[in-house]
Amino acid sequence: MALTSVDLTPRIGSEVKLDKAALLGGAHAAEIRKLLVTRGALVFRGLNLSDEELRTVARSLGDLRIGSAKRAADGKVLNEGEEGVLKVSLDPKVNPEYARFLFGNLLWHMDGTYEPVPPFATLFTPTRLSQEGGDTMFASTYAAYEDLPKDEQERLATLRVVHTMQAALFPAKRDCTPEEFAVWSSYPQRVHPLVWQHKSGRRSLVLSTSGAWVEGMHAAESHDLLQRLMAHATQDKYTYRHKWQPGDLAIWDNTGCMHRAMPFEAGSKREFHRCTLNGEEPVTAPKQAAEAVA
Numbered sequence: 001m002a003l004t005s006v007d008l009t010p011r012i013g014s015e016v017k018l019d020k021a022a023l024l025g026g027a028h029a030a031e032i033r034k035l036l037v038t039r040g041a042l043v044f045r046g047l048n049l050s051d052e053e054l055r056t057v058a059r060s061l062g063d064l065r066i067g068s069a070k071r072a073a074d075g076k077v078l079n080e081g082e083e084g085v086l087k088v089s090l091d092p093k094v095n096p097e098y099a100r101f102l103f104g105n106l107l108w109h110m111d112g113t114y115e116p117v118p119p120f121a122t123l124f125t126p127t128r129l130s131q132e133g134g135d136t137m138f139a140s141t142y143a144a145y146e147d148l149p150k151d152e153q154e155r156l157a158t159l160r161v162v163h164t165m166q167a168a169l170f171p172a173k174r175d176c177t178p179e180e181f182a183v184w185s186s187y188p189q190r191v192h193p194l195v196w197q198h199k200s201g202r203r204s205l206v207l208s209t210s211g212a213w214v215e216g217m218h219a220a221e222s223h224d225l226l227q228r229l230m231a232h233a234t235q236d237k238y239t240y241r242h243k244w245q246p247g248d249l250a251i252w253d254n255t256g257c258m259h260r261a262m263p264f265e266a267g268s269k270r271e272f273h274r275c276t277l278n279g280e281e282p283v284t285a286p287k288q289a290a291e292a293v294a
């Protein structure tokens with residue numbers, strides 16, 4: 001069966017039409033990967049994938065991350081779920097560890113900016129939807145970069161940003177306890193270039209709520225710059241808002257997109273199953289990329 005796709009907005013998001021057997025067969029994997037990097041976020045309707053099927057699709061597209069609670073405790077890497085499928089829920093009974101961090105998903109972010117090589121992509125399918133709200137939004141940081149004036153693109157390409165978990169989580173929970181803040185602070189900081197020259201040839205802004213400050217810049221200037229870029233990158237024209245239906249699958253390119261959950265009712269049993277594909281290239285500034293080729 002041939003794969004077809006329909007753009008959901010001009011700059012980000014496509015609905016892919018492919019039947020389940022064809023998707024699971026893997027023959028379209030290269031085409032899907034290409035579309036993912038071109039369109040940032042892909043959605044499929046009516047698939048109703050089991051965990052095993054979700055893993056199969058994930059493995060056809062990249063290097064499926066297999067987490068373990070032990071690695072999470074020792075290595076300061078969030079538990080990505082046993083056997084590669086993470087349960088995303090605010091209910092501590094469903095996933096006690098993850099529920100401690102998940103409220104941060106309500107703010108615009110990239111996943112895994114604390115890691116040396118951020119994840120390439122995420123596959124996300126609902127097992128239970130909220131009564132109200134709970135859409136997921138995606139913002140193309142490729143498109144946001146491409147629309148900046150040339151001189152600003154060049155200036156930003158020289159900057160690096162320090163990413164911290166406190167920066168990501170404190171704005172989402174200002175009434176946190178000192179103990180919670182101390183846990184967040186115990187995660188390593190990570191510095192990434194602000195502009196990513198991808199191997200694909202595209203460039204994107206590396207923005208996320210985790211972006212705490214611009215290295216070596218005056219604090220007020222750094223704050224204003226990151227705020228301004230975040231406002232720029234999340235304008236309607238760069239975003240797609242997905243209204244979930246049971247059976248959907250969304251896949252996003254975590255290297256060229258931010259995403260966020262929209263608010264949903266307290267006490268909701270909203271739950272998604274998620275596979276993460278490991279990163280395939282470190283965040284590389286345009287100059288570094290040029291030097292590597294020379």
Ligand code: OGA
Pocket residue numbers: 088105111134135136137259260261262272274
């Ligand atoms: C995530 C995430 C958004 C959502 O799982 O990384 O940000 O809508 N999820 O739950």
Ligand code: MN
Pocket residue numbers: 105109110111259
């Ligand atoms: Mn996320």
